[in-house]
Amino acid sequence: xxxxxxxxxxxxxxxxxxxxxxxxxxxxxxxxxxxxxxxxxxxxxxxxxxxxxxxxxxxxxxxxxxxxxxxxxxxxxxxxxxxxxxxxxxxxxxxxxxxxxxxxxxxxxxxxxxxxxxxxxxxxxxxxxxxxxxxxxxxxxxxxxxxxxxxxxxxxxxxxxxxxxxxxxxxxxxxxxxxxxxxxxxxxxxxxxxxxxxxxxxxxxxxxxxxx
Numbered sequence: 544x545x546x547x548x549x550x551x552x553x554x555x556x557x558x559x560x561x562x563x564x565x566x567x568x569x570x571x572x573x574x575x576x577x578x579x580x581x582x583x584x585x586x587x588x589x590x591x592x593x594x595x596x597x598x599x600x601x602x603x604x605x606x607x608x609x610x611x612x613x614x615x616x617x618x619x620x621x622x623x624x625x626x627x628x629x630x631x632x633x634x635x636x637x638x639x640x641x642x643x644x645x646x647x648x649x650x651x652x653x654x655x656x657x658x659x660x661x662x663x664x665x666x667x668x669x670x671x672x673x674x675x676x677x678x679x680x681x682x683x684x685x686x687x688x689x690x691x692x693x694x695x696x697x698x699x700x701x702x703x704x705x706x707x708x709x710x711x712x713x714x715x716x717x718x719x720x721x722x723x724x725x726x727x728x729x730x731x732x733x734x735x736x737x738x739x740x741x742x743x744x745x746x747x748x749x750x751x752x753x754x755x
Contacts, residue, residue, distance in 0.1 A: 576673070576708025585672045585708050586753060592675025596728025598749040605754055608700070609635035612664070615698045615750045616641065619661040623652065623694060625686020628666065632684070632700060636664050646690050657693035663746070664698045665691060669713045670706045675728070677701070677751070678713060680721040688724050697746040699726070703755030 578584045590600050603611045612635045616622060622636045622643045636643045644660065646652050652660075666684035670677045677699055679685045691697055707713050717723065729749045 572711065573709050574711040576712065578708055580707045580712070581703035581705075581755065585706050586703060586755075588708070589670055589672035589675060589706050590753070592672065593728065593749075593751055596675055596749075598728045598751055600751045600753065602753045602755075608632070608752065608754055611752050612636060612698065612700075613638055615752065616662055616664075616696075619696065621660045621662070623657065623660045623663045623686075623690050625665060625684055625690060627683025627685075628664070629684060632664065632666075646686050651687065652690070654689070654693060657690060660694045662696035662698060663690050663694040664700070666700050667705065669716050670701055671710055671713045672706055672708050674710060676710075676713075677726045678717065679724040679726070680717060681724075682721075688722055691724060691726075692745045695746055696748040696750070697726075698750045698752065700752045700754065703753060706753070 576585065586602070590602070593600050599615075601611050601615065609631075612632070616636065616638065620641055622641060623646055624633055624636060624643060626645060626647050628645075633643065633645075644652065663686075665679065665686055666682075667677050668680040668682055668685070679688075679691065681687070685691075707716075726749065729745075729747055
């Protein structure tokens with residue numbers, strides 16, 4: 544006896560047969576940029592893209608990182624960081640009248656607790672200059688995705704060698720099963736009457752500190 548499932552599957556098979564064999568997918572996209580990761584042209588391109596997305600970008604030498612981080616956290620009274628953050632960076636997050644909380648130590652913060660925190664400081668896995676995208680994969684110093692979505696200010700610390708030119712270069716460095724978060728500027732939407740509103744789905748302010 545023919546079931547309704549058989550009928551549906553027969554129609555699908557017939558439709559696929561009419562289409563013929565699969566068309567080969569062209570993979571002639573740019574796999575590697577013209578410039579090396581961390582080179583001046585690559586950094587300049589990333590900065591240009593991020594500024595265009597309304598992020599605030601600071602380029603500093605390693606010895607100037609604490610001062611730059613203190614400036615980026617100006618006016619903030621509470622900061623959350625993930626486990627595994629470089630102790631030097633974690634120490635630089637603290638300041639007069641500013642408390643630093645490590646998520647997952649000893650337990651994860653609730654959404655309500657995160658909502659009461661002013662800023663989050665993380666590192667990242669890689670940044671794509673061509674698209675102005677910064678990718679987090681949950682590695683050391685990055686924390687859970689939740690801590691990067693709730694506080695109103697997100698400060699990301701990148702080293703120059705983490706900045707690549709093309710998407711393909713970045714993808715080759717990623718674990719596809721990792722919890723990837725891709726960030727391109729502050730959270731924003733123009734869904735309502737094409738009016739840009741920031742901070743709807745995540746941090747209202749994004750600051751990026753590039754070391755090197």
